[in-house]
Amino acid sequence: MANKITEILKRGLKEKVYPGAVLLIAREEDIVFFHNMGNRTLSPRSLPMEKETIFDLASLTKPLATTLAAMKLVEENLLDLDEPISSLIDPFPWRDKGDITPRLLLNHSSGLPDWKPYYLEMRKLPIKERKPAVRRMIMEETLIEEPKTVSLYSDLGFMILEWIIEVITGKDLSSFLDNTFYKPLGLKHLYLDHINRDAVNEKELCAATEDCPWRKEIIQGHVHDENAYALGGYSGHAGLFGTAQDIFTLTTALVNIYHGDNSGLLKSKTVRTFLSRQGIIPGSTWALGWDTPSKNNSSSGNWFSSNSIGHTGFTGASIWIDLKKNITVIFLTNRIHPTRSNEKIKEFRPELHNLIMRKFGYGL
Numbered sequence: 322m323a324n325k326i327t328e329i330l331k332r333g334l335k336e337k338v339y340p341g342a343v344l345l346i347a348r349e350e351d352i353v354f355f356h357n358m359g360n361r362t363l364s365p366r367s368l369p370m371e372k373e374t375i376f377d378l379a380s381l382t383k384p385l386a387t388t389l390a391a392m393k394l395v396e397e398n399l400l401d402l403d404e405p406i407s408s409l410i411d412p413f414p415w416r417d418k419g420d421i422t423p424r425l426l427l428n429h430s431s432g433l434p435d436w437k438p439y440y441l442e443m444r445k446l447p448i449k450e451r452k453p454a455v456r457r458m459i460m461e462e463t464l465i466e467e468p469k470t471v472s473l474y475s476d477l478g479f480m481i482l483e484w485i486i487e488v489i490t491g492k493d494l495s496s497f498l499d500n501t502f503y504k505p506l507g508l509k510h511l512y513l514d515h516i517n518r519d520a521v522n523e524k525e526l527c528a529a530t531e532d533c534p535w536r537k538e539i540i541q542g543h544v545h546d547e548n549a550y551a552l553g554g555y556s557g558h559a560g561l562f563g564t565a566q567d568i569f570t571l572t573t574a575l576v577n578i579y580h581g582d583n584s585g586l587l588k589s590k591t592v593r594t595f596l597s598r599q600g601i602i603p604g605s606t607w608a609l610g611w612d613t614p615s616k617n618n619s620s621s622g623n624w625f626s627s628n629s630i631g632h633t634g635f636t637g638a639s640i641w642i643d644l645k646k647n648i649t650v651i652f653l654t655n656r657i658h659p660t661r662s663n664e665k666i667k668e669f670r671p672e673l674h675n676l677i678m679r680k681f682g683y684g685l
Contacts, residue, residue, distance in 0.1 A: 325680065326354060329673055334359045338665040339637055339654035341370035341528065345565040346677055347649040350573055355565070362529040364539055364659060375510055375527045375562050376653045377545050379634030380476075382561035385571060386513060387479050388427060388595065388610025390486045390497055396591040399489050402427075402609075409485050415460060421468050423485065426478035427609040430601045432464040433475040440551035448516075451552050456484055472605035476548070476558035483557030494557065502586060506570055511563035514544040514554035527562070528655040530636055539659060545636055559635075565651045572642060572649060579644060596630050596644065620667075622674035624684035637666055641674060650677055 326344070333339055341359030345352060355372060362368045378385065394400035400409075400423060407419035415421075418433075425431040439458060443451045459477050466473065483494050490497050495513040503511050524542030532539045536550075544550050546559035554560055578585045579592045595609040606613045611630040614621045620633050621641045625648075631641035637656030642649045652673065656666045678684050 323354060323356075325676060326673075327356060327358075329676055330356065330358045333654075333669055333673075336665065336669075337663065338669045339656040339663075340658050341374075342637075342652065342654040343370060343372060343374060343376075343565045344653075344673075345569055345649075345651040347569060347573075348681070349647045350577075352569070361527070361655060362539075362541060362658070364529075364532075368525070370528070371526075372566070373510070373526065373564055374653075375523065375564055376638055376655070377514075377528070377530055377540075377634075377636045378561045378563055378568075378638045378653075379546060379559050379636040381563075381568075381632055381634045381638050381640065382513075382555065382557070382559045383479050384610045384630075384632045384640075385511070385563070385568065386494065386498055386561045387482050387486070387557040389502055389571075390490075390494060391423065391427060391482060391610065392587055392591050392595055393501055394486065394489055395594075396587055400485070406481065406485065410488055417464050418460065423482065424599070424609065425468050425601070426475075426482050427595075428472075428599045428601055428605070428607045429474045429478065430469055430472055430599075430605065430607070431475060431478050432466040432468045432471065432473065433459075433477045433481075434462055434465055435474055436476050436548075437462065438547070440547040443548075443551035448553055452484075452556075455480065455548070455552060455556075469601055472602040472607060479557035480548075481557070486557075495555065502571070505586060506574060508563075508567040508570060511561070511567040511571065514549070514560045514562055516543055516550060516554040528653075529658045530655060531657050531661055532659040545657065565653055568640060568651050569649065572640065572651075576642060576644065576647075576649070618671075620670050620674070622671040622678065624675060624678035633670075635661075639670060646681070646683065648678070648681060650674060 343357045346354040357370045357372045361370045361374045402424040407415045421431045439455045527542040529541040530545040544560045549556045549559040606615045614625050625643045626645040628645040629643040633639040637654035
């Protein structure tokens, strides 16, 4: 297995798909391939990629942070997936959004816009005023479509979910996740960013992202996502950092629970609910916080079963888990270093996944 996969990773470097990458492949709980290649930074100085490199996981924040917190609240009967958000967060004027539910937010079927450049205004406000201000702005947004009529990927939905989690728990999302999941699992390098953090040594371990035109520097050690940065380092949609190993530890715990291990941090019934397609929108591939393979043009390639879950992140991170075949692929890159214009990974990633699955005996 190793030779062919190493070759395609080298090709990715040669073709400038990414400056560097870390690839972890596992069958059940056994890691069968774990390799680092290239550089975690090119500028202002060149540093090699390591297995322990910490990545800005971008939208992997949605399944590995916000969705995880929602699972716990549902399990403890503190959150009803089908309760309107107008009754969860009161007494705000939700206009046309009052009947949207957490299930619709997690399933990207709320009709909310995908993204808005809130950071442009947020930079003008004191840091403590920014999240309340953005939340008011989201309430004032006009829905793109009526809820439950179209599948539309939305950062805004997960920003609302973070708000709901804060209201229910009385804690910020970072503290809740640390105490409930990350620390109990011993995950020392899976955390939500805080822009006032000044961990120089940890910054050096991070993969660099973009040469940011408005921050006037190459981003390393802090979140790339503009809105998350402006909101203090993270929101419900972005801001999670982590290593391949810590992601694997967390997802292995989830997969074991999915398969019936109720001795962990969640119950099997809860996890199975979240990791199943919802069928709200005909043709939608979304579960709750996780995606599943589409028939055509999936980033997972052609050979992950329909009983698979995954997600990608803008910075070049992805994870796909086949729950039937018990195969996990965690592929972390710094593809936007130093510019986001590099989109070669869109074609490269499914090719890599197809090769991996063929090595396990699946596909042509």
